[in-house]
Amino acid sequence: MLTPDLIRLLLPALIGLPVLAALVLRLVDGSRARMAALVLSITHFVLTLAIVASGMLDVQTDPNVSSSIDRFKKKAEQIFAPQFVPGDPLPGGKNSYSTTYDIIAFHGTNAEGERVKLGAAQFFIGLDGLNIWLVCLASFMLVPVVLYSWDSIRDREGAYYSWLFFLQAGVLGVFLSFDILLFYVCFELTLVPLLFLIGGWGTGPSRRDASRKLFLFTLAGGLITLIGIAGIVLFVYTQSGNGNQPRELTFSIPRLADLVQANLSQSTSESTRELWRSTQVYLFLALAIGFAVKVPIVPLHSWQPGAYTEAPTGVTVMLSALLAKMGTFGLVRICLPLCPDATLSVGMPLLGVLGIIGILYGGFCAFAQTDLRKLLAYSSISHLGLSVLAIMAFSAGGIAGSVLHMVNHGLSTGAMFLLVGMLIRRYGSAQISDYSGVWSRLPILTGFLLFVSLASVGLPGLNNFVSEVLMLGGVLEARNSNISSIAFTILAALGIFLSAWYTMTMLRRVFFGPEKLPHTTEPVKDLTPRERFAVAPIAILCLLLGVMSQPLLDVMKRDVVRLSQVGDEARVRAK
């Protein structure tokens, strides 16, 4: 067990190690690069496990933060309580939920004309209930990706793995950061390795086109989000200085959230409250667009099927399992606490409806696909549509279910893409019509794929069922007067049928029926031991999380409940 001080010391290593690995891997090539990548990714996972296992309890039961708020005390409350923040000014392992590690400091002059520090963008990272499991996922998923790429990537391995680690560092940065600028920088930085990976090692003929599309979409969305971020920081800065308090220029997400909350519900003047409330709508829309592109939410999804198909399979797994979650996570971490009223008034009617459209539209599109990877790409749109809807519901069940679903969906979709990649490599085709009766020839691969497909369609006992029930329950208790939560739930539940529909149809076409020989000349063999090692842990996790997900939910409970209370207060204001 690591002590809290040690965890605090080690936490930057979660981002630092992949960056270091990326640099080291630049220097080696060939089989040594593969080996080094495997060792480094496993090391990183072990480190993450050690940190999470010893820090889990602190996240769950921080004595300084109660999970309930006292509405009558009108005391500024801690919405986010990041633990193990490196550079915490309080001595002796206590938590002040802030850091002293400045990256860029901003200075100004005070009334006396002296130069003073106004605020700073900081290296502010920490663990809390919302990000802890996503950090685990981001650390874990690289191992199967490296194992998968072992055979499939046979040129410039060093550079390939180096970019993969760089990508992982960016994703971890997004999940860990509590500074809004740091969050944004990491969010955008992931684009660079992606472009090189898809452009350099992509499999399809139109990979340049796909990567350009990805670049333009995410960059355009990201820039609008940057405007939103600048907007919220400057708005808080300009508005915070009333009364005898000094103006506050802060980039810290917890601080911003608390200030927003305090001004919304405790400000004495009606006009101030009104101003804060009306500004949110624009800020919400600006902030949400970048995240919506990343998820992606229909109709901003048209970069996604191309990118998923053209990218090398390992990168597709990273894209679907991790990068898509940066979008949904951004909604939870930034949009909900900073624009709570707008989430209810605009988020649910707009993004919620788009989420439902995504569930149905993605499901139907998935059914019509003739390409295996495209089918999975659209199924991802469908599944994440439910996730977005549940986040917008702004209820405890919805947030918990959605955060859990990010992990669950990452596991099951990641495994699906891996297995489909293995299948395509053997048969030399991604067209469903080129397959039939794979079961007879590849029973082990079939077994694994059947298993993760069942997880993905939400079979009870496997992981996705848990999060889907939580999300549907969360949508049902949305208590949002702008929409009919019952109609929303019924429409969203149709996704349960649709996912079974396209998945079972795909399984029937590919795995059942009389055997069809592949076009390739070499004999088709079942999974190699390395490939089994790549997918078996994911399959085991799917089962474990389906049976025992309560430990995960317990850890995230405090933060989920606290965030949902922000929603409850917004509901009171909306009346």
Added chain:
Amino acid sequence: MLDAHEQLLAVPLLPLIGALLCAVFGAVKELRSWSHVPAVVCAALSCVCAISVVAQLNQATLPVTFPHIDADRIIWFGVDAQTSRLMVEFGLSADHLGGMMLLGVTFIGFWIVVFSIGYMKGSPGFARYFAVVSLFLASMNLLILADNMILMFAGWEGVGLCSYLLVGYWHHKHSAAAAARKAFLVTRLGDVGLILGILLLWFMTSQEGFEYSRFFKDVPGLASSYPVLFPLSCLLIVLGAVGKSAQFPLYVWLPDAMEGPTPVSALIHAATMVTAGVYLLARCTPLLLAVPGVQLTIAIIGAFTALLAAFIALTQHDLKRVLAYSTVSQIGFMFLAVGCAGPALPKIAVVAAIFHLFTHAFFKAVLFLSSGSVMHAMHDVIDMREFSGLRKVLPVTHIAFLCGALALAGIPLFSGFWSKDMVLEAALEAGHSERFGTIYLILFGIALTTALMTAFYTFRAYFRTFWGPLRMPHGAHPHETWVMNLPLIVLAIGAVLVGIAVEPFTHWFSGFLSKAPFLASTPTPEHHLNWPLILGSSAVALLGLAVAYFMYVKSPSTVDKAARSVGRVYSYSLNKLYVDEIFKVLFVQPMNLLAGICSLADAVVSDLTRLVASIPRGIAVTIKPLQNGLVQFYALSMVLFVAAFIGLLVLFAK
């Protein structure tokens, strides 16, 4: 020894362990041919535990629970916020209804597993078969014992999965693959309704938990405060039951599901899983009593399905399909009985449904197993046009089938007679009620007609298979082995005796079931024998038998004549009323079309973005020639523009 609570846990847990062991056995080459052992042993032990639990229930009035009522609850998953409680617990509870179901499932399940040893011998995937069957028993027991509806749903989906895997057991066959997918998807349609119904109930009961007891606490209050939502949630639950129990319009998957190995048809698609819907409705009686309209809907669906399926069964040539349609029809009877609770006393209606479920499980299992024995002997041919006169070569099978057929047809004194009589009595009783009385009387008439048809098609199948001259398809090698005969004999005895032993004279069954908490508080009926009804239904059954005897034994030439004289009706029945085709046009094709449209729309969206992206490039392309690098051109254009500018200034300057 285990105490009652642990025994209760053991009932679903043992088959689960069995499934894991079977899978392990299958992975090891030397053990592969022994992989039936864990399944058989665990099924037997689970049955013993179930019997012991029921024995304790016989004396008690309170349900047996796991964990113990004073012990801490086990949480499966959930979030407990101040405003709502979305908590799913792992709790098992056996009341008298659950106990009775458990007894049937584990007992019949055990014998069918034994039968499978002989039937599946030498087939590829021997271990897979027993692993999945064992998993099925575990899920079914969980479905029955769960004390909250999400856990019940877990079992519900689990049995659906096993059904999918077993229908598609011969995965290289197109028909099996199609049938497996169809079974999964059609039932899944109902499952969406079920989970929505559960969530809506949770929502209405102030979002506390999913236990049945919480849902049942204040039903009248619910019904009055949610006049639309409450009936809607009940209807959604009924939708789930309709899907799983293969009722109209979602019955279409069951006949196709006969692609699976025959013991599976006996276990899953006749005796246990398909009756889960009836169990669920019986379990939800406290809710349904508050919504008479929904009850009437259930009764109508049941009676209509019973008639429809019996009509189709009249002309089918595939022996297993006759039995499959007859299963659909018999479950229709159970639905009719459940739907009568309210107008008729619940202690009559619900007990009738469960009693029919119980006897049906025995006689339908024996019918399927003996048809499996026929199929085994006839080299996988099951078309009744290919064989006849088998009573001489398959004596044990013949007797077993006869016992089952007598029970199914409702011939007096056999088990099916007593339970069908109770269903009819419930319908008749409901017919005397004020509200909807006439409708229930019509339903009673339909049920009586169906009983006549049942007796006819059952004995049509029996006479065509076992009577007449001995004919067999090529490659047939009729034989019987003890491992298949023993289950046949046991279940045949059950089919004959289980009805008369437990109910008509002792009233043990209804007495036991009435102790279930949700029935205990309802009024108790007087036990009496309704002689006109008994005589009437006996006459109907004997008439059906006699007609079949006349047509298929006495003068077989009349069959063609009869078929020709009702030509169109005959072809409707033979072609299953074209329901599959209607479904294709109404449901499958629009879905496919919608998928095509969406995919097309997506291509358009994708191209639109391309178009938007090409605007900057287009502009660049148009103005690119201007930058041709010729200094003279730049100078000229500069001079021209300056001239134009000055000209504008001169013209418009004041």
